[in-house]
Amino acid sequence: MNGLIQMNLFELTCQELAVELRRRYGKGSYHAAAIFRHLYHELDADVSRAPSVAAAPHLAARLARDLHIACGRVVLEKEQAGVVKFVTRLEDGAQIESVVLPMVHHRTVCVSSQVGCRMGCRFCETGKNGLARNLEVAEIVGQVYAARKRFGPELRNVVFMGMGEPFDNYDNVLKAIDVINDQRGLDIALRRITVSTAGLAEGIRKFAAAGPPLIKLAISLNASNDRLRSELMPINRSLPLDKLKTLLRSYPLKKKYYFLFAYVQIPGVNDQPEHAVQLAHYLEQLPSKVNLIPFNPGPNSPYRAPSEKESERFRDLLIRRRVNIQQRSTRGRELMAACGQLGSTAYSQ
Ligand code: SF4
Incomplete structure (x- = not known):
């Protein structure tokens, strides 16, 4: 040396x-x-x-x-109905997951930003054991690199909806975006990148002030009133729904952009008619799309998955209330390819 x-x-x-x-x-x-x-x-x-x-x-x-290059090694790849899950073992033995989802004209990789998560959402596999550590920039970039290597230029979109809260690892996430966006390299356009947060006020403010405005912002919402959201997502106690809405209304959203709200449907918990009414009311005056995701139970989950009929019924309730929804197919349910649904096999191994 x-x-x-x-x-x-x-x-x-x-x-x-x-x-x-x-x-x-x-x-x-x-x-x-x-x-x-x-x-x-x-x-x-x-x-x-x-x-x-x-x-x-x-x-x-x-x-x-x-x-x-130190970014871990893909040790497991599983495919189901076109959805591919990668398990990566990091240098310290921790494991993270990323998932590649097939879209009509391209593929999207859903990447992790932390080993575990400290947000403690009740329905989430990742949060069960708390936060182990933040991912390094290389460990985030490595997930996108592995997906591009496997799927080539079809892999064009990146969503930060895997394990962890991206705004809790703000600097590394933003730097990793800088690397994957570089036109001399992976060249993933900023408008093809979505960062999803459970609602960390400081992260949203920082992102609004300094984040590249072309990156899309998603909010993991999952409930339509404070009582239920605080029960499902403890972060709601520090940023209740009305404060979250005020923050989003002051967010410098680009023309033609909207907030993507992830709503994991948990049958009998957050999918009743009153929830549809409350959700429609909450989203008034917010340019939005709701990504309705059927809950995907992990081992020992306190909740069950909705049936097809229950999913349809809730979707219809929302549509009747003019909620702009984008329902994710249940493809890949077994692979747990949704925000808050990764991590069951993760870092304990
Ligand atoms: S749903 Fe997201 S924010 Fe909540 S514990 Fe899981 S990974 Fe963390």
Whole structure:
């Protein structure tokens, strides 16, 4: 070693890489862009094969010594009805999950932002054991990279709806977005990225003030009144529904954008006629779409999944109240491909 620590490539933006290359080898943006392109565009982790690096064997040798990629390893891949779940074992042995969902013209990867979660939502598998730790930038980027490697350019959308609360790991999530958005690399457009929060006020404010406005914001709502939401989602006690709505009404939403509200339907708990009425009332004056997700019970879950008939009945109640809904198919139910539904096999193993 030359006294300099190894660089974890997935941890760096292209600009940061250029700074490091200049500091270490007197190279700069040109080589950084070439390495980025080779790694993320050609999907080849051996960046010594990037043309401008391969042409300089001395540089290639130094890069081989100084660079590495540490983001965990996919140890399990399961497919059901086109939905693919990846389990990744991280360097410290913790496990996280990500899910690739097939859409009409593309695929979307749902990524995790933390190992566990401290929000404690009652219906959620991830939150059961609390928060173990935040994911590093490389561990977030690695999930998107693995999905792109598996599905190619069809993989165009990223949603932060997997394990963890993204705004509880704000800086790493935003930096990972910077990396996956870079046009020299994975080139995932900001308008194709959605960050979902359970309602962390500070995160929403920061995101509104400084976050790239093209990124979409989703709210994990799951209840239509404070009593029920506080019971299902303890975060509601610090940001009750009216305060959440006030915050969203002041959010600088771009033209033609809307808030995506995730609503996990738990039969007999949050899917009664009065809930449809309350939800419709709550969403008035908020440009919104509701993503209705059938609850997907994990082991020892206190709730059950809705039947097809119950799902239809609640959807019809909402439609009659003019709620703009987007019902997610139950495909992949067994793979638990929904926010708050990942993590049953996760970090304890
Ligand atoms: S639903 Fe989301 S915010 Fe709530 S505990 Fe689960 S992962 Fe955390």
